[in-house]
Amino acid sequence: MQAELVDRARRGDREAFGVLAAGAVDRLYGIARLVLRDTELAEDATQEALVRAWRDLPTLRDVERFDAWLYRLIVRACADIGRHRRRWRAEVSILPTEPAEADGVAALADRDLIERGLRRLTVPQQTILVMTFYIGLSPSEMADALEIPVGTAKSRLHYAIEALRAALAADERTSVGAAREGRTA
Amino acid sequence: MNANDSLERRITDYYEREAPPRAPDWVLGTALETIDTTPQRRVLIPAPWRSRHMNSFAKLAIAAVVVIAVGVVGWNMFAPRSPSGVGSQPSVSPSPSASPSPSASPDPSAPPPLSETFTSTIHGIAMSYPAGWDTQPATEAWRAGFPNFREPAGDFIYHPTLLDHLFFVLLSRPLDGQAPEAWLDSIRSDPDGGCADPETVTIGASAGRVCPAIAYGAAGGRAYMIRLYTSGDEGWLERYYDQEWFKTVLETVQLDPEAAVDTPKAPSASPSS
Secondary structure (H helix, E strand, O other), X not given: OHHHHHHHHHOOOHHHHHHHHHHHXXXXXXXXXXXXXXXXXXXXXXXXXXXXXXXXXXXXXXXXXXXXXXXXXXXXXXXXXXXXXXXXXXOOOOOOOXXXXXXOHHHHHHHHHHHHHHHOOOHHHHHHHHHHHXXXXXXXXXXXXXXXXXXXXXXXXXXXXXXXXXXXXXXXXXXXXXHHHHHHO | OOHHHHHHHHXXXXXXXXXXXXXXXXXXXXXXXXXXXXXXXXXXXXXXHHOOOOOHHHHHHHHHHHHHHHHHHHHHHHOOOOOOOOOOOOOOOOOHHHOOOOOOOOOOOOOOOOOEEEEOOOOOEEEEEOOOOEEEOOOOOOOOOOOOOOOOOOEEXXXXXXXXXXXXXXXXXXXXXXXXXXXXXXXXXXOOOOOOOOEEEEXXXXXXXXXXXXXXXXXXXXXXXXXXXXXXXXXXXXXXXOHHHHHHHHOOOEEOHHHOOOOOOOOOOOOOO
């Protein structure tokens, strides 16, 4: 079904592309928002990826690889928008968090810790984590989507996790230091 | 559960919680409005590597279109014209030999001089290219096959207006244990431009093979591939950018395998296993 839609869209059928876009937009937006950590930039990246998808669809060789190709486009759009605006670190907007009725205080604190750690990562590091832990791609699927060797995908994932671990440790050291200063003051 | 599992679970939980459930409606709406006025990229006659599965009917249809187009062009050129308007003259015994380039193509001129030099930052190769052409360096390693036009695995050197209708792509990767001769001979079975009888040439002071528009080289444990692509949409191109010209360009190639940059090897302890 999707392959047929992709084939029609590839031959210029805007209606078919509209169906594909409607089915993908939420996923793309989710990726962009988690990677860029900014609502406005994520909206721009999602639109950019969809327009690029339409424009370049005739160059897609294998309709079965549409999803992986789309992931590649949203990743590139995030990278381009991030590069051009250079806002993801300086002007990050806090993602709205729903009231944590069912969550304990500890879980909320842990998410806050992860949030701060992720903010310290680069966009490529965020990308690899989002593709793995949000989309659920395996290293080989990620390699396919990003057009990189599987070994590179594994290594990027490894270093992204290590970077996050280091960021969390640094955050913890800062918190402990601040607490000590508070006690001695 | 080890520390890795714990952190991975925490990241997953975080994303599950923080991911927006839906994109704002206007995001899709605005994108589709833009698409309404956005043309798709032209791939009228796809690159050979995109047309492996073209069926016989499609080939016949394209051949028919070409025959009709040639007929129309020929009729317009050689059919007797009735005088119309001041100063118009009926053509006198037009001869094909008097018209060196009977084509509706844009500016079918000879290639510019090879006065520019491109040096790859990824593939360990340098090459002269025509004046005025544009370049896009590779930013990612190449694994196999041909990248699409201006995809990151290839160094692209392309005509400034014909773009994906006339370009070079330069690629290299480690031989990974394959014998150089075996690599060079594999050009014979390359479905994307290989030929049964490749010519033996020297590429960058090393042995190489060349078919009409593709060349294989090997040096310092690396496999090199250089392709000149001319689109079938611009039939006149092959008259100027032919194998002889391609070989002229190949004579300028310098291979520097030590300058090639490959992606780092995966760490010994895989994080996902």
